[in-house]
Amino acid sequence: xxxxxxxxxxxxxxRANLRLVGWCLGAxxxxxxxxxxxxxxxxxxxxxxxxxxxxxxxxxxxxxxxxILIFFYAWRMNILxxxxxxxxxxxxxxx
Amino acid sequence: MDLKTLTFLTVGFSFALYIGIAxxxxxxxxxxxxxxxxxxxxxxxxxxxAADWMSAAxxxxxxGLIAFLGYGGSVYxxxxxxxxxxxxxxxxxxxxxxGRFTVPEFIGERYYSNAARTVxxxxxxxxxxxxxxxxxxxxxxxxxxxxxxxxxxxxxxGMGVVFIYAVLGGMKGITYTQVAQYCVxxxxxxxxxxFIALQISGNPVPQLGLGSQIAGESAFLLDRLDAIVTDLGxxxxxxxxxxxxxxxxxxxxxxxxxxxxxHVIVRFFTVPRVADARRSAGWALLFIAVLYTTAPAVGAxxxxxxxxxxxxxxxxxxxxxxxxxxxxxxxxxWEETGLxxxxxxxxxxxxxxxxxRNESFRARAESYGWRGNELHVDQDIMVxxxxxxxxxxxxxxxxxxxxxxxxxxxxxxxxxxxxxAAFSHDLLKGIIAPGISxxxxxxxxxxxxxxxxxxxxxxxxxxxxxVAQVVAFAFGLAAASLFPAILMGIFSQRVNxxxxxxxxxxxxxxTFGYIIVYKGVFFAPLRENIAANWLFGISPEGIGVVGMLLxxxxxxxxxxxxxxxxxxxxxxxxEIRYPRGAPRAAEEH
Numbered sequence: 141x142x143x144x145x146x147x148x149x150x151x152x153x154x155r156a157n158l159r160l161v162g163w164c165l166g167a168x169x170x171x172x173x174x175x176x177x178x179x180x181x182x183x184x185x186x187x188x189x190x191x192x193x194x195x196x197x198x199x200x201x202x203x204x205x206x207x208i209l210i211f212f213y214a215w216r217m218n219i220l221x222x223x224x225x226x227x228x229x230x231x232x233x234x235x
Numbered sequence: 236m237d238l239k240t241l242t243f244l245t246v247g248f249s250f251a252l253y254i255g256i257a258x259x260x261x262x263x264x265x266x267x268x269x270x271x272x273x274x275x276x277x278x279x280x281x282x283x284x285a286a287d288w289m290s291a292a293x294x295x296x297x298x299g300l301i302a303f304l305g306y307g308g309s310v311y312x313x314x315x316x317x318x319x320x321x322x323x324x325x326x327x328x329x330x331x332x333x334g335r336f337t338v339p340e341f342i343g344e345r346y347y348s349n350a351a352r353t354v355x356x357x358x359x360x361x362x363x364x365x366x367x368x369x370x371x372x373x374x375x376x377x378x379x380x381x382x383x384x385x386x387x388x389x390x391x392x393g394m395g396v397v398f399i400y401a402v403l404g405g406m407k408g409i410t411y412t413q414v415a416q417y418c419v420x421x422x423x424x425x426x427x428x429x430f431i432a433l434q435i436s437g438n439p440v441p442q443l444g445l446g447s448q449i450a451g452e453s454a455f456l457l458d459r460l461d462a463i464v465t466d467l468g469x470x471x472x473x474x475x476x477x478x479x480x481x482x483x484x485x486x487x488x489x490x491x492x493x494x495x496x497x498h499v500i501v502r503f504f505t506v507p508r509v510a511d512a513r514r515s516a517g518w519a520l521l522f523i524a525v526l527y528t529t530a531p532a533v534g535a536x537x538x539x540x541x542x543x544x545x546x547x548x549x550x551x552x553x554x555x556x557x558x559x560x561x562x563x564x565x566x567x568x569w570e571e572t573g574l575x576x577x578x579x580x581x582x583x584x585x586x587x588x589x590x591x592r593n594e595s596f597r598a599r600a601e602s603y604g605w606r607g608n609e610l611h612v613d614q615d616i617m618v619x620x621x622x623x624x625x626x627x628x629x630x631x632x633x634x635x636x637x638x639x640x641x642x643x644x645x646x647x648x649x650x651x652x653x654x655x656a657a658f659s660h661d662l663l664k665g666i667i668a669p670g671i672s673x674x675x676x677x678x679x680x681x682x683x684x685x686x687x688x689x690x691x692x693x694x695x696x697x698x699x700x701x702v703a704q705v706v707a708f709a710f711g712l713a714a715a716s717l718f719p720a721i722l723m724g725i726f727s728q729r730v731n732x733x734x735x736x737x738x739x740x741x742x743x744x745x746t747f748g749y750i751i752v753y754k755g756v757f758f759a760p761l762r763e764n765i766a767a768n769w770l771f772g773i774s775p776e777g778i779g780v781v782g783m784l785l786x787x788x789x790x791x792x793x794x795x796x797x798x799x800x801x802x803x804x805x806x807x808x809x810e811i812r813y814p815r816g817a818p819r820a821a822e823e824h
Contacts, residue, residue, distance in 0.1 A: 154812055161324050168320045172313045172490075177482050180306075184473070190446035190455030195473045198309035199301075199531040200442060203316045203524050210323045210517035217328075218510055226813040228508050 153224035257400030268405030281518025286417035291373020294642035299617030301534030307475030318493020323516035331512035358716035371695025423638020441532035468596030484777030492710025495718030509814035565623035574613035655683035715742035715782025738790030746782035
């Protein structure tokens with residue numbers, strides 16, 4: 141059983157993670173379901189080169205955004221892991 | 236060299252490569268067999284995941300679906316990529332931290348019951364066999380068209396190859412063959428796309444070509460395509476004919492289903508560290524995105540080429556349509572497979588291809604002297620026929636054949652492995668005979684893999700409908716059954732055994748029942764599969780979302796009414812949330 145201070149630290153880490161996940165999922169929803177489906181007719185009035193913008197989001201833009209999101213999340217989580225001392229390299233308790 | 240010889244050589248060479256790799260990376264322990272010893276580099280794992288993931292549906296069917304659905308095809312593009320965000324954020328790192336072999340194993344331990352584990356195995360088998368059936372149909376199509384062997388012979392050859400490397404190599408063999416298969420399939424997919432993009436738009440990058448002007452003209456490709464298809468009574472290419480709620484539901488079902496597919500999840504058990512699991516999901520999506528952002532260009536350009544071939548002159552002019560006697564060679568070869576059919580309804584010897592179900596276009600079509608659509612084009616042929624329609628060299632066509640087979644085999648192998656692991660690790664070692672040794676379990680795993688291949692072969696022998704459609708149902712089932720159970724297992728300490736079991740069973744049976752009612756896989760559908768009959772206007776492809784919501788609701792309600800999980804289970808849930816202390820590669824087995 142971890143000490144109270146350690147437990148607070150882990151709870152804070154988990155909260156920070158959930159906040160980050162929340163923001164990322166918000167962006168995930170916005171680019172795909174938002175721009176690609178719900179707002180598609182509105183955005184289609186805006187041209188982007190030879191694309192209508194809503195159509196572009198649905199067929200290409202959302203995929204690029206997903207990619208950026210995953211790498212962003214992985215990068216931010218590595219920082220969080222180190223800040224709260226819970227990364228796999230932080231030796232205490234682990235092998 | 237003629238096409239057939241060239242195709243034989245290309246496909247034969249790729250098979251030799253896969254088997255060679257499998258021999259070099261044989262499995263020596265159950266750890267190797269199930270999770271490749273958890274020692275796969277995240278980039279290699281990303282590539283293997285991409286090949287595992289991109290099936291015959293992605294390679295053969297998807298661009299064809301987009302070609303005919305236009306904007307409506309976006310559900311597949313977003314749905315089959317967005318799931319990786321869910322996987323990276325919600326599942327992969329925690330399951331890697333948990334650090335065992337299979338998905339049912341996690342569910343069994345988290346919900347402290349063999350019953351939950353068994354239910355998870357049942358869900359897994361439903362999902363995986365539905366999916367495998369789609370692959371086998373893909374293998375059959377490629378073999379029958381390009382190697383001109385009967386579908387059954389092709390099927391047996393394909394089964395033999397998978398047998399050798401999946402049974403022998405297990406996850407370790409599969410991982411490295413999948414890396415090779417990814418290279419083959421992505422090369423085979425992008426080369427013709429680059430050629431065609433260059434021909435049509437003058438831009439070699441297909442992703443940009445889709446938004447470019449047509450070479451030598453001022454009109455943009457998509458605008459021109461919209462004009463051509465509406466002239467023939469079809470919906471504008473950049474507008475779909477699916478309702479917004481159905482688009483929404485199908486996309487969400489495919490995304491959540493992706494994150495709930497056991498053969499994809501288990502790939503993240505193979506990387507050395509938790510941080511690698513997050514990163515590896517990004518790499519997987521990067522490799523997938525190469526194909527998935529090319530596909531919409533391939534689809535639009537294939538539609539453009541097809542319509543220009545069939546309707547070279549003015550719409551409505553007597554000589555505006557292609558004369559059947561002048562049909563090109565690719566047309567004849569695909570006619571032989573039965574996937575392209577012509578019926579001269581107005582007996583003018585010319586091919587009229589238009590939307591004869593469009594009421595507002597009917598009067599105009601009749602004034603042209605058209606008596607209904609005369610051409611049936613199976614959407615599965617679009618990618619395979621594309622290089623021929625565009626007049627590309629024969630080696631490109633041979634390459635596409637090898638790529639299609641690589642896509643189908645890599646996915647089939649991944650699926651067969653999770654099926655065999657469910658039998659040998661979850662049912663045999665976990666429940667029936669916990670005392671068996673590592674060696675015996677490895678042998679049981681191999682026997683189960685062999686048995687699963689025979690089952691898959693049977694499904695290939697009696698293939699169900701469209702590849703992508705069949706596969707789409709597997710996603711609905713995964714979304715409704717496994718995903719909620721795993722998600723709640725990580726993010727809630729309160730959901731218990733009773734809740735999880737009731738939730739999974741509700742989600743699975745509701746979704747399966749809905750699909751059966753409208754699609755009647757085993758018998759004639761009980762209700763006609765049209766929008767007016769659907770629940771909330773959601774098609775069977777998207778119904779997994781409702782199944783998923785039911786699963787969550789039932790699991791939470793039942794859990795609230797029963798005792799919370801025991802203390803050691805709650806400790807397990809807290810434990811998997813932190814990367815520190817994850818079991819390392821060397822400690823597996």
